[in-house]
Amino acid sequence: MLERRKGPLSKLYPLTKLVFLFCAVILAIVFDWRFGYLVMVPLTMFLAVFSGNFLSFLKKFIGALLLFVIFVFLFKIMLDKSDSQILFQWQFIVIRIQGLIDGLNQTSVLVVMAAVVLLFFETTEVEDLMISLQQKKVSHVVSYIVLSTLQMIPDMVKRSKVIMQAQQARGIETEGNIYLRMRAFFPSLGPLIISSISELEERAITLEVRGFSASVEKTFLKDIQSRSIDRILSLGFVLLSVALIGWRIYVWLF
Amino acid sequence: MSKAAKYSTMAILLIPIGIAINYVGGQIALILKLPVFIDVIGTILVGALAGPLFGAITGLVTNLILGITAPTWIPYAIVNVAIGIVAGLCAKKGWFKTVKGAFITSVLIWLITQLTANPVTVYLFGGVTGSGSSFITSFLIATGQSLWQSVITTALITETVDKFISVFIVFFIIKAIPARTLLKFPLAKHYLD
Numbered sequence: 001m002l003e004r005r006k007g008p009l010s011k012l013y014p015l016t017k018l019v020f021l022f023c024a025v026i027l028a029i030v031f032d033w034r035f036g037y038l039v040m041v042p043l044t045m046f047l048a049v050f051s052g053n054f055l056s057f058l059k060k061f062i063g064a065l066l067l068f069v070i071f072v073f074l075f076k077i078m079l080d081k082s083d084s085q086i087l088f089q090w091q092f093i094v095i096r097i098q099g100l101i102d103g104l105n106q107t108s109v110l111v112v113m114a115a116v117v118l119l120f121f122e123t124t125e126v127e128d129l130m131i132s133l134q135q136k137k138v139s140h141v142v143s144y145i146v147l148s149t150l151q152m153i154p155d156m157v158k159r160s161k162v163i164m165q166a167q168q169a170r171g172i173e174t175e176g177n178i179y180l181r182m183r184a185f186f187p188s189l190g191p192l193i194i195s196s197i198s199e200l201e202e203r204a205i206t207l208e209v210r211g212f213s214a215s216v217e218k219t220f221l222k223d224i225q226s227r228s229i230d231r232i233l234s235l236g237f238v239l240l241s242v243a244l245i246g247w248r249i250y251v252w253l254f
Numbered sequence: 255m256s257k258a259a260k261y262s263t264m265a266i267l268l269i270p271i272g273i274a275i276n277y278v279g280g281q282i283a284l285i286l287k288l289p290v291f292i293d294v295i296g297t298i299l300v301g302a303l304a305g306p307l308f309g310a311i312t313g314l315v316t317n318l319i320l321g322i323t324a325p326t327w328i329p330y331a332i333v334n335v336a337i338g339i340v341a342g343l344c345a346k347k348g349w350f351k352t353v354k355g356a357f358i359t360s361v362l363i364w365l366i367t368q369l370t371a372n373p374v375t376v377y378l379f380g381g382v383t384g385s386g387s388s389f390i391t392s393f394l395i396a397t398g399q400s401l402w403q404s405v406i407t408t409a410l411i412t413e414t415v416d417k418f419i420s421v422f423i424v425f426f427i428i429k430a431i432p433a434r435t436l437l438k439f440p441l442a443k444h445y446l447d
Contacts, residue, residue, distance in 0.1 A: 060323060064323075064324050064325055064326060065326070067382075067388070068326060068379065068382050071381075071382040071388045071391075071392060072379070072380040072381075072382050074392055075380055075381050075382065075391070075392060075395055075401065076380065078392070078395050078396060079395060079401060103380075106379075106380035107380070109378065110325075110326060110329075110378065110379065113325055113328065114325040114326065117321060117322070117325040117328070118323075118325060121322045121323075126322070141266055144266070145266065145269050145270055145311070145315055146315065146319065148270040149269075149270040149273045149274065149315065149319055150319065152270045152271065152273070152274040153273070153274045153277050153278075153319075155274075156271075156274040156275070156277075156278045157277075157278055157281060160278050160281070160282060164282070164285070174285070174286060178288070178289075181286040181287060181288060182286075182288060184286055185282060185283070185286060185288065185292075185423075186423065186426070188282050188286070189275075189278070189279055189282055189295070189423070190423075190426070190427060190430065192275075192278065193271075193275055193295075193299070193427050194427065194430055194431060196271045196274075196275075197268075197271065197431060197435060198431075198432070198435055200264060200267050200268065200271070200435070200438070201264070201435070201438055203267050204263045204264050204267055204438075207263060207267070208263060212263065213262075213263060
């Protein structure tokens with residue numbers, strides 16, 4: 001998960017992209033589906049092409065949303081009792097324009113959120129994000145939790161496979177009827193949890209020896225800096241969002 | 255190192271393990287093809303050993319980190335946070351020590367899951383949960399029930415057993431942790447006599 005990334009967007013300061021992420025999600029909440037589907041989705045697609053991550057981005061984007069979007073449209077079309085224009089009719093299946101618009105509105109916020117979050121992590125190393133947050137005085141404990149979790153997950157997945165094989169060798173059935181499979185759950189997970197917890201104290205001592213709780217300023221192995229383009233972009237995103245929201249409120253009131 | 259600092263380092267170290275347990279528990283349930291999610295064991299365990307604050311952080315970071323590759327997890331962070339808080343509060347009452355207490359904890363965690371997850375599912379996701387349970391919801395909608403009714407019924411079917419199993423797994427795991435390890439955690443006094 002922490003491999004090096006290339007491309008123009010990866011050179012931006014992580015917090016600049018984080019500002020963009022939050023602005024996009026807030027705007028998606030304020031505006032209707034046209035902002036999401038006609039502005040943000042094409043924009044993130046373009047940015048993904050621009051930074052050279054398009055295929056990997058598209059794969060994750062579709063993987064994260066396909067099932068969800070299909071079901072939302074299914075629900076909205078089934079629940080739609082309006083008398084708007086009928087687009088498609090076959091026996092008892094009736095698709096009306098209102099059902100489709102409801103579906104677009106319902107999915108827009110999540111589609112925008114998924115698009116910007118996926119693009120963010122396509123172009124940002126989690127390590128860099130944590131360093132930039134720490135430069136803005138966020139506690140080093142946050143960095144430790146996030147980065148250590150990212151190492152811990154693949155490590156524990158590997159160990160759980162070893163434990164499951166060991167338990168199978170001892171005669172615990174992991175296939176068969178549901179009762180057998182349920183009985184295999186605890187012997188698979190229990191030893192993993194207890195062994196991880198037993199190792200905790202050693203980890204705590206290792207960390208303390210390295211000055212984890214010491215109340216001094218922490219240093220970084222890797223230095224990343226924000227450039228003037230980052231400040232201009234961040235300010236631009238915020239101003240643009242405030243202006244758009246102001247305009248939306250103005251239209252809504254008058 | 256002061257006693258408080260040592261406690262908190264142990265509690266901080268417990269968080270990444272809790273998050274990994276959340277993930278691995280879900281994966282094992284998938285591998286064994288069990289019809290439950292079992293993806294909050296880590297949150298409950300950290301809440302039970304280190305208190306509501308650490309439980310809540312475990313819940314929050316779990317969903318944010320899983321959100322890196324599956325952003326639809328992010329809004330459900332609120333559910334996982336609530337579970338961590340409830341588990342922590344119940345542990346402080348000493349309820350993880352007895353079967354009866356664990357049962358009450360299961361009911362409360364089940365309740366808070368229903369109260370937090372269903373509004374997210376209905377308002378933000380339009381009733382879809384992104385898992386296979388959406389088939390149940392769509393079936394219920396097709397039979398003419400309202401969206402709320404369908405979502406709540408689906409959640410009752412899929413979540414109830416899940417939360418009871420999760421709490422009791424944590425209950426048994428805490429029983430299996432040796433006293434000398436248990437002693438290092440902030441809530442140890444609620445488990446040791």
